[in-house]
Amino acid sequence: MLxxxxxxxxxxxxxxxxGRGCLAGAVFAAAVALPRDFYHxxxxxxxxxxxxxxxELREYIERHAKAWAVAQVSSSEIDELNILKASFLAMxxxxxxxxxxxxxLLVDGNRFAPYPGVPHRCIVKGDAEYACIxxxxxxxKTHRDALMAELxxxxxxxxxxxxxxxPTAKHxxxxxxxxxxxxxxxxxxxxxxxxxxxxxx
Numbered sequence: 001m002l003x004x005x006x007x008x009x010x011x012x013x014x015x016x017x018x019g020r021g022c023l024a025g026a027v028f029a030a031a032v033a034l035p036r037d038f039y040h041x042x043x044x045x046x047x048x049x050x051x052x053x054x055x056e057l058r059e060y061i062e063r064h065a066k067a068w069a070v071a072q073v074s075s076s077e078i079d080e081l082n083i084l085k086a087s088f089l090a091m092x093x094x095x096x097x098x099x100x101x102x103x104x105l106l107v108d109g110n111r112f113a114p115y116p117g118v119p120h121r122c123i124v125k126g127d128a129e130y131a132c133i134x135x136x137x138x139x140x141k142t143h144r145d146a147l148m149a150e151l152x153x154x155x156x157x158x159x160x161x162x163x164x165x166x167p168t169a170k171h172x173x174x175x176x177x178x179x180x181x182x183x184x185x186x187x188x189x190x191x192x193x194x195x196x197x198x199x200x201x
């Protein structure tokens with residue numbers, strides 16, 4: 001069962017990202033502050049929640065959260081920064097958009113670039129432990145999936161509506177056949193082999 005809070009007397013904000021391991025598309029992050037009485041029986045780490053339930057949760061979280069924000073870092077920015085720094089930047093951008101100033105950030109994972117003026121705690125598998133991090137994981141995932149579904153209309157050959165930009169066999173086969181798009185991460189091993197990678201660019 002998810003813990004409601006880490007600290008009982010601080011305005012806590014959960015942070016999580018989606019899309020770090022993808023070959024295409026932006027990395028997304030969300031920052032969420034929940035009220036003390038927040039509860040939804042389906043809330044969990046987004047990877048453990050069915051797609052239809054994630055959409056229900058997205059709507060519920062956005063309606064009932066004390067504050068929430070979603071931000072992204074583009075594929076070209078990822079290529080410039082590297083994916084770890086880009087993930088931290090996406091979280092910083094989300095926190096910066098919040099209508100309330102957090103007193104503590106609860107960050108999923110084991111590393112984070114400190115946000116100016118706000119203390120943080122890194123929690124491994126925090127999206128399965130704390131409600132605010134789980135809520136952030138839901139928003140980051142659903143907002144990213146929605147963007148990939150939109151991009152799929154422009155580039156249907158890559159099946160992004162299905163694979164969301166992750167390195168499936170079908171996705172890599174499409175890259176081998178059609179080449180890369182402006183939304184592919186050029187510093188990633190798109191084909192899964194070094195010899196083929198050089199032929200794309």
